[in-house]
Amino acid sequence: MKILVTGATGYIGSVFVRRALANGHGVVTASRRRSPVGEWIPYQLGDAIALSGDVDVIVHMAADTTGAINDPEAEFRAAVALMDAPSAADIPFVFVSSQTARADAPTAYGRSKWMIEQRVLARGGWVVRPGQVYGGPELGLFGTLTSLLRRLPVLPALVPGPLIQPIHVEDCAEGLLRVALMKPAGLHVIHLAAAEPVTFTEFLRRIASDRVRKRVVFIPFPTVLLRGAIYGIRRIGVSLPVLDKLDSLLDVPRVSSGDDMSALGLALRSLDDGMPKAGNGRRRLLEEGRALIGYVLRSAPSGQLLSRYVRSVESVRQGRALGLPRSMVVMPALVAAIDSPAILRNHEELRWRIDAATVIGEASPAGFRRFMRGGQREATPTAVMRLARAVLAEIAWRVVRPILAPMWLRRIGALQESARV
């Protein structure tokens, strides 16, 4: 599929483009600056656009966040110019909006998003409203907050704390990609956000502890005073997009995103998984590789094999850890509790991972020793004894597996639906 992307150099945009390309889709980026990847056509917000015939879907997420003056009117006109371009008339349109989009939003930002949304829906397009996006490159509001936390030892903890529904930028990009691919009929406004909100302060705390890795003191601060401050800054004539975003943040309504997530088959990573710098839960994937390759190879895998395993899951699958129990990481033999042909038939993702561990583990000198005895002879009595031992172990596991497997599989089952690309 060929996707035209505006705003491809932005926070969500850059991650989205990389992901779309990695999944084998064609990407045309429309932006002022040449995008380092994909095809590029020069595009300035507000320009009409002339598309070549083979674009299958337009994903519009350009927003002017760089200029000193944020002009919601201009943004509206730009979106309209794009979707009404004659060459774009019949192409499905996905608009990346905001949770604050409402007809009566307190900010012009929220109102303009709402106006654009109406136009998009009227032409049969899709509106995606991401929650609080975090993780990955330090861009957008997440970037602002991160650098703020790096610089300041003390931050206000807003009281009463506004609630936000976070989503990792990779999950957000995957959700967008799925919308663009599936074009879900009957679901034209899609909320991409964690179903359960957290307080904004808790969110900042997580950035501080897991991302910036720094102790930050939070001092309770009445929300109303922040509102006042923003109002004051505006009054003296300073208008920054980030102020709008902060303002909007204080006004985010809680949305029920659970149904949208399941319609897209998307399961979001937790803040625990997403917030560390390797925001894709790489540490957990490493542990998973250690457990699975160790289980198959019967020895601790080298760093090279582990990194191959992690990269394979990242590039071929969705890059998420299955969430194997801790005990399996410590004692890889326990993986046998969830590995039987019958179980793997019903757990496709688990099967893929065990296959990957086998294939990757084998392609190494250690794998050669493990799978082919390094090509060496084996005395007949030893061979017979080894065969008998393997069969006995298999039988023993068949006895205990029904007791152990259900508990452990439940955790994995929930994740694996979303783990496939």
Added chain:
Amino acid sequence: MFDVIVVGSGPAGVSASFPLVAAGLRVLMIDGGRENRVEPPAGQYLVERARARDQSRWMVGADFHALRQVSAVSPKLRAPTQAATFVDFSGANRVSGSNFALMGSLARGGLSNAWGCGVAALSPGELQAFPVDEGEMRASYATVSRRIGMSGAGPDDMKDYFGVDEWADQPVPLDDLHDGVMRKYSKARVGLREMGFLLGRSRVAALSTPRSGRNACDLSGMCLWGCHRGALYSSVSDLATLRDADNFTYRPGFIVDRFVTHDGYQEVIGHQGGMSEAIPGRRTVLAAGTLATTAIAMRSLGMTRPLAVQTSPTAAFLLWLPAQLGAGRRPGFGLGQLSFSLALEGGLSAFGSTFSSTGLPVAEFVRHLPLSRRYGADVLRTLLSSCILGNAFFPGSLSDNSATLLTDGTVHFQGGFATALDPALNEARVKLGKAFRRLGAWMLPGSFTPSAPGADIHYACSLPMLSDPGPGQCTAAGELFGAPGIFVADGASLSALSAKSHTLTIMANADRIGRGMAARLAG
């Protein structure tokens, strides 16, 4: 204008081209032009596996090709060194399939980049289904066989079955396991022959003596991954020879969609890099591989009636040699070492070969064991070095596939088997089990696994040559009915498909068709 446009650079395309080029005709060859980017590994399989830290490069692939293809039907489709051989075929050629393994190639050299190298000539009896002169065909077999080089000749029970010994060199050495089986056969052969089981050396297009720029097999065991020595025949080497001729032009990267016939010439219509183009020629040879050729023909002539397509139904099995339990691994040939023919009820026969398991990843086997992975690996670690693999092919008459032209120009292949296949499979399983047991090899229970339709990749007979052809058929000269000047030179125009390896017959037939065209065009 070119005298002849040849579509495809696989074994059929090059075989048809040689006589045309020799006759001084101006020949243009076009193909998908894909080239494999991952170099086949140099060195010995056992040595590389024991030492090389980067073996993942060719076993898994930097882009994890082996994992992306984890559910594909054959290990060849997982080999990173063969990725370009199979990639994009169905999309580019606008073919689709259901219950049908759809494989073909856009690569330079086509499927000969990854073939099993089995060679055999049809017997005079088998050739009776073909409307061709037996002497002509024999001469073409000789020409092609001498050109590609083959080995395996010997005074064994399969000599007559293969019928290629006059052109074949001595065989590459057997490994210890196969040697043991062959020795036992020489003692038990009388009884086995009575039950219709014959065993002998495989005749293969692998060099046991070096020739023109290609090295002889050094038993590296790398066959699956691509022979860096060039001991295995691939039409890429013939293409290089053809390109030395001034009257031969090669244009890679052009994908043919259809042809149009005019008075005295044809246009081949396709695209290159997104640009459509029509190339005119006085004659056209379709050698794009059976599936692509069938699609091009059906699309061009608007054949709304479905065509029958034959494949050789196939099954694989694992043989355990208890006397060899604990054997060490030795360097050896990775393709067929011994071959058998087996007579079946109703005048049918099966053909198959046996292979060493050494050059294959154990992961290929452990996935299919009814055991958990760790203990499955334990079992194979001990057992596999005393096992050999077998396959069995059945005649195309036991397949039941069809090709249908859809309204959007896609050609859809529907796979299936004749009802007579099941009893034949059962009979073969039982008889092979018995025969090999006498040779000290036990067929592991549950290991005899039939493949899905088309997985054999022996596609053929969709546009068969007949003495009195009608729509969807070819003349004895290979000319497609209703399309003057269009000749079908690949598996599509075979008149029948036996259980025998059919590539050499495709090549000989292409040579014969090329000669006929040359005689008429030059004369």
